[in-house]
Amino acid sequence: MNSKVSNVIKTGIILTLTMMIPVIMLKCASLSVHAAELSDEQAVKEVFDAAYYASHNPDVVIARGDSTDALLKHYMESGLREGRSASAGFNPRAYRARYADLDAAFGDDWIRYVKHYVNYGKAENRDASPMPQTAFTGNSGSAEEYTCLGSYTTKYKDGVPRSVNVGIAAAGINGVKVAPGAEFSFTNTIPARTVENGYQEATVFVNKEKVKGLGGGICQVSSTLYACMKTVGLAATERHPHSLPVDYLPEGWDATISGQSVDLKFVNTYSTPLMIAAQADHGKLTVSLYLKN
Numbered sequence: 001m002n003s004k005v006s007n008v009i010k011t012g013i014i015l016t017l018t019m020m021i022p023v024i025m026l027k028c029a030s031l032s033v034h035a036a037e038l039s040d041e042q043a044v045k046e047v048f049d050a051a052y053y054a055s056h057n058p059d060v061v062i063a064r065g066d067s068t069d070a071l072l073k074h075y076m077e078s079g080l081r082e083g084r085s086a087s088a089g090f091n092p093r094a095y096r097a098r099y100a101d102l103d104a105a106f107g108d109d110w111i112r113y114v115k116h117y118v119n120y121g122k123a124e125n126r127d128a129s130p131m132p133q134t135a136f137t138g139n140s141g142s143a144e145e146y147t148c149l150g151s152y153t154t155k156y157k158d159g160v161p162r163s164v165n166v167g168i169a170a171a172g173i174n175g176v177k178v179a180p181g182a183e184f185s186f187t188n189t190i191p192a193r194t195v196e197n198g199y200q201e202a203t204v205f206v207n208k209e210k211v212k213g214l215g216g217g218i219c220q221v222s223s224t225l226y227a228c229m230k231t232v233g234l235a236a237t238e239r240h241p242h243s244l245p246v247d248y249l250p251e252g253w254d255a256t257i258s259g260q261s262v263d264l265k266f267v268n269t270y271s272t273p274l275m276i277a278a279q280a281d282h283g284k285l286t287v288s289l290y291l292k293n
Helices: 003-037 040-047 050-056 058-064 068-082 092-098 100-106 110-121 161-173 218-232
Strands: 146-155 183-185 201-206 209-214 236-238 265-267 274-281 284-292
Touching: 040 068, 040 110, 050 058, 050 068, 058 068, 068 110, 068 161, 092 100, 092 110, 100 110, 146 218, 161 201, 161 218, 161 274, 161 284, 218 274, 218 284
Parallel strands: none
Antiparallel strands: 146 284, 183 265, 201 209, 236 265, 274 284
16 A cells, blocks of 8 residues: 555544544533532433322322322422332432442532432433332342341331331331441331321320320330331340330330430441331331341
8 A cells, every 4th residue: 555545544433533523522521410410300310200109108298298299399308318219110228238339429419419420320321219018138239238137026016107207217217237346226217206207296205105196106216116116136225115016016016216215226236237218108017127148
């Protein structure tokens, strides 16, 4: 091949590459702009299924109604932080638990998990689906895998104010991870017991009497967690019985909480993180404990 022909070919290749580079840059810039401009609400809408959210969170429907706008607003204000599933394909705490790189990068900034999944995770085939409540052993290839140590289920009356409180407290502990040697506090983990957080008036036990109090019913969640702890042999570092018998657990299996002075606590005595899973679904409350493999 003579030098003139060679130079022509080289020139053609350089021109072709020069023309391709702006196109590639334009595509990359377009993706970057999309990711940067996506608002919190737009990102949440990408993963939110109103029908799913309503059916799995009856407490929210009772408190806020079943309109898409009301459900979406609740998820953005509370549900995301509480670890509730936005759809069958997205749960923020499950997404965090499965991927150590995301946990390290985002910490407790929950909206960033949503935006990561929408902009990158879904395309990377990352799994953000809710964790099953029984027999979860992780997914092949996930950054973190957990084995179910045990579960306990109690029943409650659905569709009443007390069930709202059960749902809020269950969502508050769902997906929480406890590092080896760290102490878990039920009171310091669930949302503060305020009207603003959605809690309603329901029956509570005070000095062996039944009275109305804000957040009545959350002790069923702490008690079901304690029952699960007993089934797996995890000792409580603090636990108090109710002043009256409860109808959802055998005697000695309950654990009441009150203010900041009466709490349910335990220390993770294992060498790997423990994860709590809790789900209140149409009158059935299930709490499970998972251990990282």
